[in-house]
Amino acid sequence: MRQIVLAALLLASTVAGASAAQGTLVLYTSQPNTDAQQTVDAFMAKNPGIKVDWVRDGTPKILAKLHAEIEAGQPQADVLLIADVVTMEGLKKEGRLLAYPEAKVEGIDAALYDKDKTYFSTKLITTGIVYNTKAPFTPTSWEDLKKPEAKGLIAMPSPLTSGAAMIHTVTLTGNLPEGWSYYGALAKNGAQASGGNGDVLKAVSGGDKLFGMIVDYMPIREKAKGAPVEFVFPKEGVSAVTEPVAILSTAKNQEAAKAFVDFLLSKDGQEVAAKMGYIPARADVALPAGYPDRSSIKVLDYDAAAALANDAQNKEKFSAVMSQ
């Protein structure tokens, strides 16, 4: 029934020759509930003819939903807004993404969107070190986590269940001089990888652990509410996930999907991201309160295509290294 109505709407919109995008847009996202609602509300305010039906879940689960729909033969989503670029590379390799060469990417660093314009990063979510104010010392470098004073006191998200954590692992092992031995040293220092960023925050602010690897916005947001935590951008640099948006090749409402991508990359959309507490991708939008200057944040590079190809081996290597 809904499909008949949708088809009628699309037909009406093309027959009427309307140039504005209309109808229903189906969005699958891994943003938290409140952020997704704010993003969608801001978009619908700027595009009154479009109604967004959105669903959120962690990236692995939302991808499982998408793949089940593909297996059943009728993928439902028009546009995806998920955590990391490696997952997008995977979808691009399967041929699931629609290229959007006319996307308005002025003001955004070319490294932040796909060269074939199939996906576009919308934010910069970096991973650094969080520490409890009762910690025995203030960490300034990734190597500080190997210190004996930090033994048994380190929490980190597990790359086995979180794509963002895997990107962090790949970035550190690719940029730190000792490579995978860094994680071996952490394992000897009693570090345990478990869960996601929310779990790390709980462990560190609750005092069960005193140091953690975590995304930037969480401790900055919670510190403002009074939590006993501080966030540090280590001096070697930080890894980043960039929350890319992409249009699916099977999208039923491509016009509305393109309008959504344009909104996210526009100054208005980027200011919404900053208001939610994230570092926006556009260089001309100010960072939210609690962050240092954009120029002082050093983002370390990694090879997304290699991360995708070596995912299974990296996971096995991580398990092996951490269970010593």
Place this chain on the structure above:
Amino acid sequence: MASSENSTAALPRPGGFASPGPISGQHLSALAVLLVIAVLSLLPMARLVLAAIAPGGEADFAAFAGRLASPAALKAMWHTLDTAFFGALLALCLGTPFAVAVTMTDLPGRKILGFLLLLPLMIAPQVTALAWLHLFGPSSTLLGMLGLAPAPGTGNPMLGRGGIILLYGVQHAPIVFITMRAGLSRVPRDLVEAARSCGARPLGVLRTIVLPVVRPYVVAAAALAFVSGVGNFGIPALLGMPVNYLTLPTLIYQDLSSFGPGVLPQIAALSVLVGALALTGMVFQSLALRGAGHRIVAGTPAQFELGRLRMPLACAGWLVIGLILILPACALLATSLVPSFGVPLGPRTATIANYTEVLVRQASTVRAFRNSLLFAGGAALMLALGVIPMAVRLERFDKHWRRLLGGIVDLPYTIPGVVLAIACILLFLRPLPLIGSLYATASIILVAYAMRFLTLALKPVATAVGQIPRDLDEAAAVSGAGPFRRLRTITAPLAAPAAVAGGLLVFMSAFNELTVSALLWSSGKETLGVVLFSLEEAGLGTQAAAIAVSTIVVVIVLLLALDRFGRRLPAGVLPWR
């Protein structure tokens, strides 16, 4: 149909199908039951097996066998069996004494104890696990008060196999309690009094008379606890994954975050393995139920006086409830009253900002409450009413058929919720004839819940129906009552305690259920579990705690309303009366 039921040849015979007539009511009802079980339990499993063996349409048995025989899968399978078995044993040890105390003794405060023992089912397994982890960790307030808090950096004793078994026992004790309670409330007074008057001591009576009579309930309770342990995700996720102790559900969760087209067949294959484990539980059940069952006429339940042991046993009971329920609940409450996780609770830091944020400012929370109430309530009502005629018809099947069907009904409950959701997507995405597409509607969540929780309602009711004496039914049939009348006036009232128990189990499990609805919810139809988990993932633990506390309050209010309504029901129908 009524006339064929009245002829003597159509009366139920022990074992096998009754035979008269070309197509009798017997055959039709048998077909109906088989159809319901096929759609609700066999269909999702069959679709999963198809996805495991023939992804994308091409059969690949070698890859399937390879996935099942991988060392990681075998190790996880062993861990699953191990923890589920001992967890069920511990749950039996915890739940049965409570059931006996509440039903058959004069323990002071037993009604409140019985009421409170239902509530741990309302606290999500992850929350229980986190509360216990916290309890034994360096920041534990309780241990801090006793001066026993471990230094930061020491390993937490709750992590690993021991902690998982302990928490399985704690988490599943209410399931055992509810099931045993339904059975114990039907042990008639005269049996017990006859034994007492011959000089038997209370423990001897329990051992030689009561427990043998309720043996089917013990087995049903143990079976439910076992399959709950096999399918449990939250506890091994928090206690096992950090130390790389994986069970099948957590292994499946890990595989979920891999890339590429191999993910779906991989998790489908592992889910087939989980289903196979659940069926082993069925084998244990058959072994335990060997020998004749007992059919008893219901009477007033028996009562023991505890004498000098009243106070010590009451204290022991409250201590256990304190550990299982009150500690995690207080931890939740304390968390919900601070502005951010880690801020110590004090008169200056306490705030209700979390409650106003989630209940007033976020429209999704109120929507989620409404949706969860509708879905859980709808599923509970449908299942509690629907399983009574199902159990009546099933009871006339051959013993082996009954065991097999019981095992099949267990399957959607044991496989991880996310996998059942995927099976539902594969089955219901395309439009069905006449009904259209169920996908992205409320109906798909209801159907998924019916599939998942059927066993929770069927087991207690099937046990109850199996204990109703046949002569009641036969006498009514001879007097001219048709099958529906007999169902309504004889079977249903006698099976009512078990049906209410089953309905409550379904409601409690479905109300804050997460994994199934996570993949099936669509715009505007989010459930409480989805909203809560989203807040946890976003690092907003205090807001998640506020929702969890509100959920418990809502359920307590509902149970109190049920209690008010239940004053007019006979004793034993509500688990705490």
